Amino acid sequence: MTEFFNSPLFGIILCVVAYQAGLLIQHKLNSPLANPLLIAIALVIILLKTANIPLESFQRGGDVITMLLPPATAVLASSIYAQIQVLKKHFLPVVLGCLAGSVTSVASVYGLCKLFGLTDELVFSVLPKSVTTPIAMEISGAHGGITAITVAAVVCTGIFGAVFAPLMIRVFRVKHPVAAGVAIGTCSHAVGTSRALQLGEVEGAMSGIAIGVSGLITVGLSLLL
């Protein structure tokens, strides 16, 4: 049986099945809290724990899937390129918004971490939590953070953003769709963007652009640390 679980195919199939289950549950519940990624992670962890399958066995297939993360980040370029007209028109507000948001995110995370007295390892693990996972993982890894905690923080942040986006738009009286979109993308990356797409085309496009721009700005900020 060990050989069965040790095949990379086991991990790959488990990921795909768990993700499909996550999508199905999201569809049935129709709630932003039912995030397919979160459900899939929970399902895989529960299965590994109850069946007593070692994490290393699962990660043989997991590593194959993780290998696709760099290409996935690279092709964000094509989604930004597809919206180049919108970006040209609102270039300055988009870039300045992403800059202000990224600085706020990094500074407030750093300040709160110090306030809670967290270790440096944890601080660098959560510092890039508002940018898209592959970028956040690289920033965290480069500074000696624990990438698994980074992923957890990024996923939590994304779900917070997706769940509370409509509420935040109302509370902060954000009337301009460009402002709403950039804000969602800057604070909660791709998971938030999926919610922004439901709010409107402009919101979705602007949120998508903000993933890339805020990611780049945060990389720049991390170089200063």
Add this chain to the structure above:
Amino acid sequence: MKLLLEISLIFAVCLAGQGLAALLPFPFPSSVMAMVLLFLLLLIKLIKPRQIENFSGFLLKNMALLFIPSGVGILESLDALRGSILPLLVICLVTTVLTFAVTACTVHGVILLQEAVCRRAEENKCGMSKGLAGKEDILHD
């Protein structure tokens, strides 16, 4: 065959991004470098969107799936997390709301500022053209 070419093209850009990132004197994420590189290649039209549309569409649509193994990997660092789960959750929530508010206000503020500057420029232009029109009237007279 088309899909195979698309995959190879995107992988090649990623590999080039990795090489470029290694050349830099400071640590820079190779995947971000690949993103910048691909954007530039699209801008100068060396790569056309339809040359990568299927594979990039597949990756963008299923991006969440690619994060599952990393998320499951949290099992490895449960010990590091123990005792700090609550502060980490609070930090994530508070900073997300703060980041949203600052970003939205900045974007809206800059848009309003730009519109005000544009209006002023237009008013000036109108004033000038009116003046010119007036001069022409005088000439015609």
